[in-house]
Amino acid sequence: MITGIFYLLGAQIVAFSKDLPILGSRMQTWIANLQLWIAAKYDVNASRQLEYLNNMAADVARYASFMAQSLLLAVSGFAIWTIFVFIFTFFILTNRTLLRKFITHLFHRRDQLRVAEIVSETRILANGYVLGLLIEMVVVAVLNVGALLIFGVKYALLLGILAAVLNIIPFLGIYTATAIAALITLSNSTPNHALAVIAILLIIHFIDANILLPRIVGKRVNMNPLITIVAVLTGHLIWGIAGTFLFIPLVGIMKIVFERVEGLKSWAILMGTEEEAER
Helix, strand or coil: CHHHHHHHHHHHHHHHHHHHHHHHHHHHHHHHHHHHHHHHHHCCCHHHHHHHHHHHHHHHHHHHHHHHHHHHHHHHHHHHHHHHHHHHHHHHHHCHHHHHHHHHHCCCHHHHHHHHHHHHHHHHHHHHHHHHHHHHHHHHHHHHHHHHHHCCCCCHHHHHHHHHHHCCCCCHHHHHHHHHHHHHHHHHCCHHHHHHHHHHHHHHHHHHHHHHHHHHHHHHCCCCHHHHHHHHHHHHHHHCHHHHHHHHHHHHHHHHHHHCCHHHHHHHHHHCCHHHHCC
């Protein structure tokens, strides 16, 4: 089954690459029709439209130059940060036994067994969180592809999987995927189909953010949906995109610690699931 999906995905990528010149010509035709509509509706001929666009392009170019410099600095910083994250992750995984012993021996001997249990559960929680993200991505991909196929959207498999992968990036990912999918659909179909693609992807994203993510990912870290959503929003406010990824496992770790501290067990109950509270 997986081999068949990759085969179909590869076939759509090849077909899309062959259709790129056709899509470009269709976009030019669409732009020309838009110019004719503007000329007929607002009595603005093509030369005046080009003049407006040229004036606008000059202002946009100046703004784009400033934005490009800022973007270059941001991308460079992100690339350096990402490289260091991979380096730190490599050394943490390589020396995980040493780190576990270090954390355990920071505490009194009578508490070391409890600390070892917390560290072990934290490792299981991190693995569950990553697995939950993968499951969520697969479910969203199936929903995207199925809905796009029902509406007869071309390259449904390619666009659906692309949107599901980018959807992992909170907030920015879904809007980037929606813009790409809508543009591709508009270039080979009607504006109604493009609007349908936008509506489909945004509706599925709403379902994912409010139902799938809290239940699939939250279940993997043993947190209720409300706390999962609060963790995502809080993480975004504090650390931006990185925080939306990190705060769910971070809150899950806090819950594990709260469960073993007598004065904080009530907070662990609030963060947990109903099944845990009934035990």
